[in-house]
Each structure stands twice: as structure tokens, then as C-alpha cells.
Amino acid sequence: QVQLVESGGGLVQAGGSLRLSCAASGLTFSNYVMGWFRQAPGKEREFVAGISGRGWSTYYLESVKGRFTISRDNAKDTVYLQMNSLIPEDTAVYYCAADRLLSPQGMGVYSNGIDYWGKGTLVTVSS
DSSP states (O other), rough: OHHHHHEEEEEEEETTTTEEEEEEEOOOGGGEEOOOOOOOOOOEEEEEEOTTTTOOOOOEEEGGGGTTTEEETTTTEEEEEEEOOOOOOGEEEEEEEEEEOOOOOHHHHGGGGSSSSSSOEEEEEEE
């Protein structure tokens, strides 16, 4: 079956960096648009970033543009989220997602229909 397994979360001070990874299995990875979402305590889940199957197209939440970078390695079936200049407001559980049909931008709009989700990794940014 399809599995998405996130890793790389942890505690970091404001201004620091983290790189999240999401290893996929059970699917033809390059056929899927991949995305990262997050959910902070008491808040709704929000789209963070998405990347097309070949990595040619990306899309970001406005508040993370210039700080976060999504990338993928199709040879390793892995998608990454490099997070720099972290702020306390970035504290959340970060989830990896995969969808066969949506575009990277579409992931942010139609997230309820996404094919597969990981279980999440916690990122805590201290002030």
C-alpha cells in the first residue's frame, strides 16, 4: 500500500533552519504532485508548498515564500521542505501529501480530495 513517511521535525530557535523529508513507497512517485501542509494547535490545516511530478513547477503559501523551498528527488522517491528563517508562527505538525491529478496550486485549493497523506512530523520554533 502507499506510505508517506515524514522525518526531520524537531525543536529549533527562531531564525534557525530545518529540512523535512518525506519518503514515499507503493506508488510511481514521479507521477504524483507532492505537497506539504501544516496544522498549528487550534488552527485549521493549511497548504504550505507543492511541487509537480518532474519538479518543474512549484507553488507556495505567501507567508513562506523566500524562506521555504520544496524540492524532490525522484530517484529516491523523496520530497523535501527546506525551511529557513523560521519564526514561532511556523510551529505546527507538517504533513506530506501526494496526488495524481492536482497541480501544485490545486493542492492548496482542493486539499480535501488529496489521494494520500503522511502522519506528520512536529516542528516547534521557540522565540
